Amino acid sequence: MVIGQEGKGRKGGPSTSSGEVTTSNSPIEFRLDPASGVPTYLQLVQQVEHALRLGYLKPGDQLPKVRDVVASLAINPNTVSKAYRELETKGLIIGRPGQGTFILATLSPVVLPELDGLRRSLHNWLAKADGVGLDESGIMALVASELRDFYERHRESRDGAAGDDTESVA
Amino acid sequence: MNVIESRGLSKSYGTTKALDDCTLAIPEGHVVALVGPNGAGKSTLLSLAVGLAAPSAGALTVLDSEAPGSPAALDGIAFVAQDTPLYKNLSAADMLHVTRNLNRRFDQASAEARLAEIGIPLKRKAGKLSGGQQAQLALTLALARRPQLLVLDEPVAMLDPIARHDFMATVLTAAVDEGVSVLLSSHVLAELERVADYLVVLSRGRVQVAGEVDDLLAGHRVLTGPVAQVATLAHWPVVHVRHGEVLAHVLARVTADDGVPQGWESHPVGLEELALAYLREPDAAALPGPVRSQDAGARR
Numbered sequence: 001m002v003i004g005q006e007g008k009g010r011k012g013g014p015s016t017s018s019g020e021v022t023t024s025n026s027p028i029e030f031r032l033d034p035a036s037g038v039p040t041y042l043q044l045v046q047q048v049e050h051a052l053r054l055g056y057l058k059p060g061d062q063l064p065k066v067r068d069v070v071a072s073l074a075i076n077p078n079t080v081s082k083a084y085r086e087l088e089t090k091g092l093i094i095g096r097p098g099q100g101t102f103i104l105a106t107l108s109p110v111v112l113p114e115l116d117g118l119r120r121s122l123h124n125w126l127a128k129a130d131g132v133g134l135d136e137s138g139i140m141a142l143v144a145s146e147l148r149d150f151y152e153r154h155r156e157s158r159d160g161a162a163g164d165d166t167e168s169v170a
Numbered sequence: 171m172n173v174i175e176s177r178g179l180s181k182s183y184g185t186t187k188a189l190d191d192c193t194l195a196i197p198e199g200h201v202v203a204l205v206g207p208n209g210a211g212k213s214t215l216l217s218l219a220v221g222l223a224a225p226s227a228g229a230l231t232v233l234d235s236e237a238p239g240s241p242a243a244l245d246g247i248a249f250v251a252q253d254t255p256l257y258k259n260l261s262a263a264d265m266l267h268v269t270r271n272l273n274r275r276f277d278q279a280s281a282e283a284r285l286a287e288i289g290i291p292l293k294r295k296a297g298k299l300s301g302g303q304q305a306q307l308a309l310t311l312a313l314a315r316r317p318q319l320l321v322l323d324e325p326v327a328m329l330d331p332i333a334r335h336d337f338m339a340t341v342l343t344a345a346v347d348e349g350v351s352v353l354l355s356s357h358v359l360a361e362l363e364r365v366a367d368y369l370v371v372l373s374r375g376r377v378q379v380a381g382e383v384d385d386l387l388a389g390h391r392v393l394t395g396p397v398a399q400v401a402t403l404a405h406w407p408v409v410h411v412r413h414g415e416v417l418a419h420v421l422a423r424v425t426a427d428d429g430v431p432q433g434w435e436s437h438p439v440g441l442e443e444l445a446l447a448y449l450r451e452p453d454a455a456a457l458p459g460p461v462r463s464q465d466a467g468a469r470r
Contacts, residue, residue, distance in 0.1 A: 040364055
């Protein structure tokens with residue numbers, strides 16, 4: 001699955017000194033979009049959730065090893081650990097010491113019964129925004145800004161409630 | 171353990187003060203980015219830490235109270251200088267041989283394995299390797315010494331994008347596999363956001379910012395609002411203000427929980443934006459880093 005990583009995964013690779021099997025069989029490979037403005041760890045979280053929703057990942061599947069993600073994306077190891085911690089807190093994955101990280105639960109595809117209603121109210125809202133003179137990019141900017149604020153507050157209130165194991169800043 | 175600890179550290183070259191009363195503590199287990207304008211004292215600090223220069227005043231210890239340049243410090247710290255120096259007429263194999271004989275600890279097998287992995291032929295002369303391969307060879311020699319701390323001075327400045335990516339991938343993989351702490355100086359702010367989890371900003375020979383990246387980002391917000399009302403933020407811990415005729419962006423030392431005045435919006439900040447703001451305001455400072463072990467009384 002590691003494509004473009006010179007010499008890695010092609011043979012057993014010489015990096016088996018730690019005794020780990022290097023043939024990590026994860027169905028997915030992460031990518032990064034530096035222009036998205038989304039923090040790196042969150043991009044990893046979202047990609048796993050997305051793959052779960054679309055059925056690319058199923059319970060029992062293995063996520064790429066932290067080392068492999070670090071090697072292929074050249075990102076800080078703590079960023080990957082943070083993403084995996086977040087997914088573990090959400091109950092979606094589980095880390096098994098010495099073996100790797102595995103998918104625990106699945107995310108149902110978005111076929112909620114509420115979906116139709118949500119779509120209708122969104123349509124009404126869009127019509128209203130259009131009516132008062134907002135154009136497409138204006139609507140996008142408004143939605144993006146509100147969305148960001150909403151989930152930021154959401155995350156913060158949840159992180160606060162989950163108890164903090166991080167060092168506090170004086 | 172702190173990998174580097176300094177107190178009142180100064181270094182003068184003639185009448186020029188490269189470092190001036192620099193006090194700093196860097197804990198182990200991080201990838202630390204050292205940034206600052208040219209002449210801020212980055213290379214000087216690195217030279218002092220690896221024992222290539224002696225302080226003019228003040229104290230500096232490495233790897234938990236070892237003196238720089240002492241046998242323990244030399245064993246535990248590997249340094250790759252800016253121009254990744256190699257003997258151009260020696261082959262990669264010869265470079266391994268020389269380095270093995272100049273050091274008390276050298277992991278020949280892992281060095282050869284790493285060179286094979288990145289496709290550097292052992293018989294090729296160092297001078298015939300590409301810039302990226304030369305950098306990788308210098309890095310391989312450094313890592314084969316199994317250091318606790320890897321110090322890199324502007325490691326990727328001269329490399330093309332792929333070579334840069336591969337070089338940093340090797341460094342970060344070593345951080346996972348061997349738990350090596352990394353201290354690297356760089357001007358490439360955009361890249362540091364992905365790579366570093368600890369930031370030190372030097373300015374005019376002093377430490378301006380030091381702390382874990384997550385803490386720094388959580389402790390700063392950009393407040394956006396009308397220029398006319400910037401004065402209402404007068405008592406806020408403002409770092410830097412950018413504004414047009416009407417709209418102002420104010421980087422301040424506040425968290426998302428701190429409210430904003432009526433008519434202002436609060437946004438999260440990225441590492442590049444944060445570092446730039448401090449670089450433009452040499453008098454502002456943010457130092458949420460750890461206390462030095464002497465101050466804490468006991469070591470962790």
